[in-house]
Amino acid sequence: MNTISVLRRAGALALAAAAGAVLAVVGPTDLPAAPALIPAASPDGALRHAAALSRQIGARPSGTPAFQQAVEYVEGQLRALGYEVERQPFAFLYFEARAAALRVGGPDGEELHPSILEYSAATPAVGVDGPLVAAGLGRAEEVRRAAVGGRIALIARGDLTFREKVEQAATAGAIAAVIYNNRPGATPGATLGAPSRIPAVMISQEAGERLLALLRQGSVRVHLRVETLTEQRGTWNVIGRRAGRDARTFVIGAHLDSVEVSPGANDNASGIAAALEAARLLAALPLALSVEIIGFGAEERGLLGSAHYVRERGGRVAGMVNMDMVGRGTLMVGNSAGDTRLVDAAVRAAERLGLRVERVRLGGSDHVSFERAGIPAVFIHTGDDPAIHTPGDVLERLEPQRMAEAARLAAAVALEAAELLR
Ligand SMILES: [Zn+2]
Known part of the structure; x- marks a missing residue:
């Protein structure tokens, strides 16, 4: 299917x-x-x-x-x-998801286990670092209000397609998108349908809610590394x-x-x-x-x-x-x-x-x-x-x-x- x-x-x-x-x-x-x-x-x-x-x-x-x-x-x-x-x-x-890592805070921070959305862009080999910002469901007005420019957008799954969410975040200048699931349990495979401009991964609902709780306490930096292969x-x-x-x-x-x-x-x-x-x-x-x-x-x-x-x-x-x-x-x-x-x-x-x-x-x-x-x-x-x-x-x-x-x-x-x- x-x-x-x-x-x-x-x-x-x-x-x-x-x-x-x-x-x-x-x-x-x-x-x-x-x-x-x-x-x-x-x-x-x-x-x-x-x-x-x-x-x-x-x-x-x-x-x-x-x-x-x-x-x-x-x-x-x-x-x-x-x-x-x-x-x-x-x-x-053809697309291959090769490796992904998402770390909260410094080198000793918590490792989350993201899955790569199909057709996601890759990060540089060393990954990207940036402040995390919650951007709701990733609607245009939400990513604008969240000022995602230069930051990593944390977006809830639901309502919009994965592609729409990631494209809105990219248009508003986000350097990557992290989507969290809207139901408990394992994260399913998901697709963007076509190559994205920024790296995009998905994490569990539980991990997403932990990040939201951290953001309510203050600023949160994350490190994201995504390795993919896309070719004819x-x-x-x-x-x-x-x-x-x-x-x-x-x-x-x-x-x-x-x-x-x-x-x-x-x-x-x-x-x-x-x-x-x-x-x-x-x-x-x-x-x-x-x-x-x-x-x-x-x-x-x-x-x-x-x-x-x-x-x-x-x-x-x-x-x-x-x-x-x-x-x-x-x-x-x-x-x-x-x-x-x-x-x-x-x-x-x-x-x-x-x-x-x-x-x-x-x-x-x-x-x-x-x-x-x-x-x-x-x-x-x-x-x-x-x-x-x-x-x-x-x-x-x-x-x-x-x-x-x-x-x-x-x-x-x-x-x-x-x-x-x-
Ligand atoms: Zn199938």
């Missing part, structure tokens, strides 16, 4: 799907027969894929050797299933194609990259595992639409791989299924746009397959790139995960059955799409 976008769950509709009850309501002539032919996917097979990506390879941000290994893994699997495989290259702005790099989408009777293409996609700090088992080895299982199920069946199984690059950098794919090849795509975080929780289907044809199809297919799904409204992942181009899409997902983008997103937490269910549902929708999207 991508943290720039917001997940919103609307009106969950639980569908109890006893096969007998469904047959009593819907006559067999109302539905394409194809999805019934889909065999069950293999939980063990899905788990092996997820293990290869999240445990043997581990963290695999686009633009790194680990990502290339992940691409090679997916290529090998798709080739073995008889798919025609290619890499679609594209360039993007190349990466790929990996595409496996199997021709159907129709050259128009149905895409089953999942993002192959992870964030820097996480083995990305649920986010998103699970989605790739399910896509590879769906590829295996479809490899044995006659296809009306051609099918492409795609591992997208640079989703975590802002849905970049899927956006590139749609720009280059969207014109021949009839529809797509996206799977992101399908490894634990409750099976859900939805999208973020008004075209619900494939969502409806997924709900019907789930009923036929005896799968329980919730219907939700969901953005935040690669299907959004297709929806922006007017291509019907459905997102299969198994819900929020507190371990997202952390080292704790590990293989042991996955439920193989969820991945297998997602795979079977994706394959069923791909088969039905030819009728539906005529």
Whole structure:
């Protein structure tokens, strides 16, 4: 999942799907027969894929050797299933958070443990020193009133985007921005979306409140050091194609990259595992639409791989299924746009397959790139995960059955799409 976008769950509709009850309501002539032919996917097979990506390879941000290994893994699997495989290259702005330190007071002062906001500028190698100043939520009038010029702005998370806060502080002359969380516990990964003019880090709510208390007692000097790397790099989408009777293409996609700090088992080895299982199920069946199984690059950098794919090849795509975080929780289907044809199809297919799904409204992942181009899409997902983008997103937490269910549902929708999207 991508943290720039917001997940919103609307009106969950639980569908109890006893096969007998469904047959009593819907006559067999109302539905394409194809999805019934889909065999069950293999939980063990899905788990092996997820293990290869999240445990043997581990963290695999686009633009790194680990990502290339992940691409090679997916290529090998798709080739073995008889798919025609290619890499679609594209360039993007690579970012690496290398080291950060924030010290209060002199050399013996308290060390806070900041996390670097994605695309933050670096400090000089020796760091920067300056007086700390509280600047509210970082609104223009707040940074002005706080006179942040030449100082380090302490800003609360909330209301504005991280980028807006840091840009306001930079415009008002701050030499760095320290944002403190607005909820207790671990600090999540967060992005500025594009390179900032000043270094920007995040600290915990507890640390932020301690600094505010110190500021109420008098002036506070801090030392901040941020080491980052930002540069253009190349990466790929990996595409496996199997021709159907129709050259128009149905895409089953999942993002192959992870964030820097996480083995990305649920986010998103699970989605790739399910896509590879769906590829295996479809490899044995006659296809009306051609099918492409795609591992997208640079989703975590802002849905970049899927956006590139749609720009280059969207014109021949009839529809797509996206799977992101399908490894634990409750099976859900939805999208973020008004075209619900494939969502409806997924709900019907789930009923036929005896799968329980919730219907939700969901953005935040690669299907959004297709929806922006007017291509019907459905997102299969198994819900929020507190371990997202952390080292704790590990293989042991996955439920193989969820991945297998997602795979079977994706394959069923791909088969039905030819009728539906005529
Ligand atoms: Zn993610």
